[in-house]
Amino acid sequence: xxxxxxxxxxxxxxxxxxxxxxxxxxxxxxxxxxxxxxxxxxxxxxxxxxxxxxxxxxxxxxxxxxxxxxxxxxxxxxxxxxxxxxxxxxxxxxxxxxxxxxxxxxxxxxxxxxxxxxxxxxxxxxxxxxxxxxxxxxxxxxxxxxxxxxxxxxxxxxxxxxxxxxxxxxxxxxxxxxxxxxxxxxxxxxxxxxxxxxxxxxxxxxxxxxxxxxxxxxxxxxxxxxxxxxxxxxxxxxxxxxxxxxxxxxxxxxxxxxxxxxxxxxxxxxxxxxxxxxxxxxxxxxxxxxxxxxxxxxxxxxxxxxxxxxxxxxxxxxxx
Amino acid sequence: xxxxxxxxxxxxxxxxxxxxxxxxxxxxxxxxxxxxxxxxxxxxxxxxxxxxxxxxxxxxxxxxxxxxxxxxxxxxxxxxxxxxxxxxxxxxxxxxxxxxxxxxxxxxxxxxxxxxxxxxxxxxxxxxxxxxxxxxxxxxxxxxxxxxxxxxxxxxxxxxxxxxxxxxxxxxxxxxxxxxxxxxxxxxxxxxxxxxxxxxxxxxxxxxxxxxxxxxxxxxxxxxxxxxxxxxxxxxxxxxxxxxxxxxxxxxxxxxxxxxxxxxxxxxxxxxxxxxxxxxxxxxxxxxxxxxxxxxxxxxxxxxxxxxxxxxxxxxxxxx
DNA sequence: CTGAAAGCGCTTACAG
DNA sequence: CTGAAAGCGCTTACAG
Numbered sequence: 001x002x003x004x005x006x007x008x009x010x011x012x013x014x015x016x017x018x019x020x021x022x023x024x025x026x027x028x029x030x031x032x033x034x035x036x037x038x039x040x041x042x043x044x045x046x047x048x049x050x051x052x053x054x055x056x057x058x059x060x061x062x063x064x065x066x067x068x069x070x071x072x073x074x075x076x077x078x079x080x081x082x083x084x085x086x087x088x089x090x091x092x093x094x095x096x097x098x099x100x101x102x103x104x105x106x107x108x109x110x111x112x113x114x115x116x117x118x119x120x121x122x123x124x125x126x127x128x129x130x131x132x133x134x135x136x137x138x139x140x141x142x143x144x145x146x147x148x149x150x151x152x153x154x155x156x157x158x159x160x161x162x163x164x165x166x167x168x169x170x171x172x173x174x175x176x177x178x179x180x181x182x183x184x185x186x187x188x189x190x191x192x193x194x195x196x197x198x199x200x201x202x203x204x205x206x207x208x209x210x211x212x213x214x215x216x217x218x219x220x221x222x223x224x225x226x227x228x229x230x231x232x233x234x235x236x237x238x239x240x241x242x243x244x245x246x247x248x249x250x251x252x253x254x255x256x257x258x259x260x261x262x263x264x265x266x267x268x269x270x271x272x273x274x275x276x277x278x279x280x281x282x283x284x285x286x287x288x289x290x291x292x293x294x295x296x297x298x299x300x301x302x303x304x305x306x307x308x309x310x311x312x313x314x315x316x317x318x319x320x
Numbered sequence: 321x322x323x324x325x326x327x328x329x330x331x332x333x334x335x336x337x338x339x340x341x342x343x344x345x346x347x348x349x350x351x352x353x354x355x356x357x358x359x360x361x362x363x364x365x366x367x368x369x370x371x372x373x374x375x376x377x378x379x380x381x382x383x384x385x386x387x388x389x390x391x392x393x394x395x396x397x398x399x400x401x402x403x404x405x406x407x408x409x410x411x412x413x414x415x416x417x418x419x420x421x422x423x424x425x426x427x428x429x430x431x432x433x434x435x436x437x438x439x440x441x442x443x444x445x446x447x448x449x450x451x452x453x454x455x456x457x458x459x460x461x462x463x464x465x466x467x468x469x470x471x472x473x474x475x476x477x478x479x480x481x482x483x484x485x486x487x488x489x490x491x492x493x494x495x496x497x498x499x500x501x502x503x504x505x506x507x508x509x510x511x512x513x514x515x516x517x518x519x520x521x522x523x524x525x526x527x528x529x530x531x532x533x534x535x536x537x538x539x540x541x542x543x544x545x546x547x548x549x550x551x552x553x554x555x556x557x558x559x560x561x562x563x564x565x566x567x568x569x570x571x572x573x574x575x576x577x578x579x580x581x582x583x584x585x586x587x588x589x590x591x592x593x594x595x596x597x598x599x600x601x602x603x604x605x606x607x608x609x610x611x612x613x614x615x616x617x618x619x620x621x622x623x624x625x626x627x628x629x630x631x632x633x634x635x636x637x638x639x640x
Numbered sequence: 641c642t643g644a645a646a647g648c649g650c651t652t653a654c655a656g
Numbered sequence: 657c658t659g660a661a662a663g664c665g666c667t668t669a670c671a672g
Contacts, residue, residue, distance in 0.1 A: 001665065011643050016666055023668085024641055055375075055407070063393045065582075066386065073383045076410050085407045085425075087375070090396050105405075207586065236586045243588075262385075266527065266556045268563075268588030321649065331659050336650055343652085344657055 008033045056289050057087040057105040058128075059113045064206060065233045066261040067278065071111055071128065074282025082290055093172070107289030110138070112173055124292030128285045132174050139292075140302045141285045145175045145258075148274035148307035149182020152228055152256045155272070155309055157190045160317045161226040161254065165198040167213040167238065169205050169230035169258075179230050179258060198224050202234055210237020218245050218253075225253065225318035232257035232264040235271055239314070250316035260310055269313035277305050328353045376609050377407040377425040378448075379433045384526060385553045386581040387598065391431055391448065394602025402610055413492070427609030430458070432493055444612030448605045452494050459612075460622045461605045465495045468594035468627035469502020472548055472576045475592070475629055477510045480637045481546040481574065485518040487533040487558065489525050489550035489578075499550050499578060518544050522554055530557020538565050538573075545573065545638035552577035552584040555591055559634070570636035580630055589633035597625050 001019075005012045010029060017023040018033045025033075058075055060068050072088065079086040087105055091113055107124040114131045127140040156164050166183050169176035180199075187194055197220065200213040210229055217224055218241055229235035235257030239249060247253050249269060257264050260275035284305070288298055325335045330349060337343040338353045345353075378395055380388050392408065399406040407425055411433055427444040434451045447460040476484050486503050489496035500519075507514055517540065520533040530549055537544055538561055549555035555577030559569060567573050569589060577584050580595035604625070608618055 012665085013644085013667075014642065016668090017642090019666085026641055029641080057405075063389060063396065066389070069383060069386070069389050072408065076383065076408065080410065085375075085377075085409065087405045088392065088396065088408045089405065090400065207582070239588075240586070262527070263583045263586060266560070266583060267586055268559075332649085333651070333660085334658065336652090337658090339650085346657055349657080 004033065004036050007036050053106050054083070055085045055087050055105040056107045056109065056286065056293070057089060058109040058111055058285075059089045059091050060111050061093055061113050062090055065231075066263055067205070067231070067233075067259060068111070070261065070278035071282040071285075074279035074284075075109065075286040077279075078283045078286035078290070082286075084290070106293040109285045109289055111285075112170070112175075114172070124289055126285050126288045126292070128281060129173060129175050131172050132177070139288055139298045139300070141281050141288065142175060142302075142304045143276040143281065144304045144307045145178035146182040146185070148258060148276070148309070149179035149228070150186045151182070151307070151309040152258070152272070152274055153183045153186030154190075155311065156226045156228070156254060156256065156315065157186060157192070159226075159254065159315060161224075162192060162318075163195070163198065163222070163224040163226070164192075165200070165217045165220075165224035165227040167200050167202045167210060167217070167227060167229045167234055169202055169234070171201065171203065176230055183228055202230060205231040205233060207233045207237040207240070210234030211241050212237070214238035214241030215245075218242065218247060226255070226315070227253065228256050230258055232259040232261045232271060232273055235273070235314075236263065236267055239267060239271075250314050251320060254315040254318070256315060265312070267314075272312045272315040273310050275308045275310050277307075281305055324353065324356050327356050373426050374403070375405045375407055375425040376427045376429065376606065376613070377409060378429040378431055378605075379409045379411050380431050381413055381433050382410055385551075386583055387525070387551070387553075387579060388431070390581065390598035391602040391605075394599035394604075395429065395606040397599075398603050398606035398610070402606075404610070426613040429605045429609055431605075432490070432495075434492070444609055446605050446608045446612070448601060449493060449495050451492050452497070459608055459618045459620070461601050461608065462495060462622075462624045463596040463601065464624045464627050465498035466502040466505070468578060468596070468629070469499035469548070470506045471502070471627070471629040472578070472592070472594055473503045473506030474510075475631065476546045476548070476574060476576065476635060477506060477512070479546075479574065479635060481544075482512060482638075483515070483518065483542070483544040483546075484512075485520070485537040485540075485544035485547040487520050487522045487530060487537070487547060487549045487554055489522055489554070491521065491523065496550055503548055522550060525551040525553060527553045527557040527560070530554030531561050532557070534558035534561030535565075538562065538567060546575070546635070547573065548576050550578055552579040552581045552591060552593055555593070555634075556583065556587055559587060559591075570634050571640055574635040574638070576635060585632070587634075592632045592635040593630050595628045595630050597627075601625055 001012055001015050005015045015033055017025050018030050056079060076086050109126050109128050111128040125138040127138050129142055130140040168180050200216055202209040202213050214237055217227055227238050229238050235255050238255050242249050242253050249255055257271045257273035260273050264271040264273050291298055321332055321335055325332045335353055337345050338350050376399060396406050429446050429448050431448040445458040447458050449462055450460040488500050520536050522529040522533050534557055537547055547558050549558050555575050558575050562569050562573050569575055577591045577593035580593050584591040584593050611618055
């Protein structure tokens with residue numbers, strides 16, 4: 001504060017008045033001081049001076065589906081048990097989190113969010129469903145996406161499918177690539193050749209993206225008999241595309257999801273999918289930031305919790 | 321702090337050491353001071369002395385469905401625009417929020433949560449989907465639930481239904497009662513007699529509750545030809561009950577929901593429902609707490625945003 | 641509208 | 657393990 005006052009050519013009390021909003025300050029003086037506070041990313045000692053704020057924060061790239069909800073449930077449980085509050089923030093891709101926002105909490109969980117934007121703020125950080133290559137040094141928590149992708153694809157191959165489409169997820173996330181790699185591994189071990197025209201980039205884990213990709217695959221000259229979607233919401237979009245085209249599921253087309261959100265049980269037909277323990281991942285992420293916030297060491301740097309194939313009614317042998 | 325030190329028979333620095341956790345304090349001294357801090361609900365000046373914390377808080381009775389997600393999306397938008405953080409908490413019915421948790425924020429949105437537990441804490445409060453009779457004095461934000469309940473029931477009557485079942489929602493919430501009253505009003509204006517055996521208390525807005533209530537109504541000696549569920553998740557449960565019993569929807573049974581969650585479009589058949597502007601309600605609630613937090617007056621004490629009937633494919637004339 | 645001075649709540653070496 | 661004293665960051669009357 002003294003530095004700011006000096007730089008602005010005013011006394012400390014004047015800076016204080018600007019900060020608190022109490023008392024009279026000339027408009028241009030106020031403006032000059034504000035600019036300096038911004039530039040120097042000034043944070044009141046009160047909130048950053050090593051004292052606990054009793055808060056942890058989770059950052060999502062958006063709140064669109066049940067995925068975030070499940071994570072929040074898990075994280076909130078642990079936060080409540082630990083007596084700390086949970087701040088939920090949305091940081092759209094490309095946006096930078098203002099530094100003050102991070103500094104006001106004891107730790108941050110970056111859920112499917114790039115750590116780059118948080119690099120400067122020295123706040124304990126954990127990556128939940130980490131973005132490729134980001135959040136260097138931060139512990140990460142994911143699921144065995146490769147195994148999950150391989151397991152659903154094997155399931156379809158086991159049913160007799162030979163032309164299996166893939167709708168990929170958000171490209172920046174490691175989980176998307178791992179699922180696609182699992183798909184490829186299953187094809188390879190069954191000695192099925194990969195057909196690049198059956199792989200559609202979904203781009204985002206949304207119903208809309210699944211609908212668009214599903215339409216494209218169904219319009220294929222020699223369409224697949226099964227489609228592996230990279231998330232449940234995408235799979236619901238693929239189901240919608242099938243419905244619109246009058247293609248019956250699972251009779252003419254098998255469809256699979258990934259996540260096992262509650263909605264996957266409520267769709268019709270109920271989705272065959274890969275269960276990710278989203279709540280448990282949230283709980284583990286929360287426990288991990290809390291450990292870091294206490295200055296304790298973490299047991300494991302990078303953890304993947306296991307996924308499990310859930311067979312419901314959206315898959316069947318081809319042409320059944 | 322001086323008062324605590326005096327009561328504990330120690331000096332101010334000793335109390336400070338207990339608070340910060342730094343430095344040595346004899347176990348029994350620490351215990352005695354801790355107890356006094358708890359008793360006197362001590363809050364560091366830093367966070368409660370009228371200064372803004374830059375945080376608002378939303379409290380839910382649980383995080384179970386897309387309902388909370390939609391509210392959070394709206395609230396988060398406004399919070400982000402205003403540059404304040406959003407704390408999300410869960411307060412199960414009957415639990416009391418610890419006072420410190422509320423005091424650390426500038427304002428609280430009680431979403432379907434009783435205000436009783438927040439009464440002591442002098443924090444600006446807004447009720448979102450207010451609980452009956454609670455949160456005295458706090459502005460409230462809801463939807464035109466009565467009109468919505470009447471509109472769907474009229475829709476079913478218009479299709480020719482005469483035996484219409486009702487699955488009620490969470491009894492403590494005003495929205496549940498209003499929806500049921502709308503149902504009754506529609507029956508009455510059509511001069512249909514209310515059959516109490518066709519009204520089942522759902523108790524909670526869950527898939528499970530809808531499934532159980534749906535089973536009961538379908539096992540009725542003279543079953544209804546249509547069922548009005550008090551929420552989308554409940555309606556999805558009713559659909560599941562129909563599927564399990566081999567009752568086709570909408571051929572043999574029409575089913576309606578309430579909310580218009582994304583999942584209502586993805587079910588099969590897609591649900592006829594009543595749209596509530598959940599995100600907008602969240603935004604309004606957030607703007608209202610922020611106004612209160614600034615000490616400004618609120619435009620309207622109690623607001624109901626309008627609902628709208630959305631006709632999809634889960635309703636049809638009886639026996640079609 | 642601003643600063644010098646006093647003050648407030650809390651923390652931090654230091655001494656015992 | 658604890659307190660007296662100094663100190664830190666910030667705020668608040670007060671004077672001009």
